[in-house]
Amino acid sequence: MSQAPVDADNFCYRHPGRQSFVLCQRCGKTVCPECQVQAAVGVHCVDCARQNRPARPKPRFVTAFRSTSTQPVVTYSLIGVTAFFFILQSVPGIGQSVTQALQYAGAYTQPALGAPLEPWRMITSIFMHGSILHLLFNMYALFIFGQMLEHTLGRARYLTLYLLAGLGGSVAVDLIASPFQGVVGASGAIFGLMGAFFVIQRHFGGNNIQLLILVGINLVIGFIPGFGIAWQAHLGGLAAGALMGLIFTKTRNVRQKNTQILLLVATGVGLVALTVVRALV
Structure with missing residues (x-):
């Protein structure tokens, strides 16, 4: 060869x-x-x-949806703070006093009813819970949705979403529920995360069927007598979260940062305005 x-x-x-x-x-x-x-x-x-190799498509614009950290620090912090308050609620001798001092009812923002004016309860109540099951369910939902949204939105936007959604839940309680019905729980804020997640995912063409089923089941449970769930907070938080999710998706361009901030501030002002109007009626 x-x-x-x-x-x-x-x-x-x-x-x-x-x-x-x-x-x-x-x-x-x-x-x-x-x-x-x-x-x-x-x-x-x-x-x-x-x-x-096919060239990677260049982004059409610079997005404002970025976080500089992969660690969900805010989510872990919210879970830690909420767990700390639940521990305080469970301490014999002071637990009941802690709950009574931080829970919310419409009477605390309606001076005509004779209760002291304590509007900060609209926020402090979202860190309180009525039972260990109530706490575990909400914190599990926060762990799931919180990590994704914190990474997507960044820490500041995510924390703003959580607090304003919680406030939205309290506003709904103020407008709809009995003014002497004390409420606790992060459900309003959690439903706000779900509402924002639904809008953002829908905007990018994601499948929302499982999320819709989860939200639907929880809303229905809130209307069943005997469960003691403030469905008003669920609806208020869901509406506020969906609104902010829409704001985030429509102002993603980094050049729209100021517009985004103004719209978020307007959302907070609108929630406060609803509370003031309810107090004056």
């Missing part, structure tokens, strides 16, 4: 010391096994394979 003649063309174009008799199907260069990229027909050299 005769040996193939030694020829410069029979050596790899990237490794001149490696003899080969395989040619790139596109440019005809000689390629050694290390430089061969399998193609639909034959092989390509490294350069042709690189040129043949």
Whole structure:
């Protein structure tokens, strides 16, 4: 059997010391096994394979949806603070006093009813819970949705969403529920996260069927007698969260940052205004 003649063309174009008799199907260069990229027909050299790769589409605009950290610090902090308050609620001798001091009822923002004016309860109540099951369910939902939204929105936007959604839940309690019905729980804020997540995911073409089922089940449970759930907070938080989710999606361009801030401030002002109007009626 005769040996193939030694020829410069029979050596790899990237490794001149490696003899080969395989040619790139596109440019005809000689390629050694290390430089061969399998193609639909034959092989390509490294350069042709690189040129043949589809270019990544450039973003149409710079998005404001970015977080500089992959760690959900705010979510963990919210869970920790909420758990701390529940521990205080469980301490014999002071637990009941803690709950009574921080829970919310419409009477605390309706001076005409004779209760002291304590509007901060609209926020403090979202860190309180009525039972360990109530706490665990809400914190599990916060852990699931919170991590995704914190990474998507960034810490400041995410915390704003959580607090304003919680406030929205309290406003709904103020407008709809009995003014002497004390409420506790992060459900309004949690439903706000769900509402925002639904709008954002819908905007990007995601599948929301499972989320809709989860929200629907929880809303229905809130209307069943005997469960003691403030369905008003669920509705208020859901509406506020969905509104902010719409704001976030419509002002994603980094050049719209000021507009986004103004709209979020307007949302907070609107919730406060509803509370003031209810107090004056």
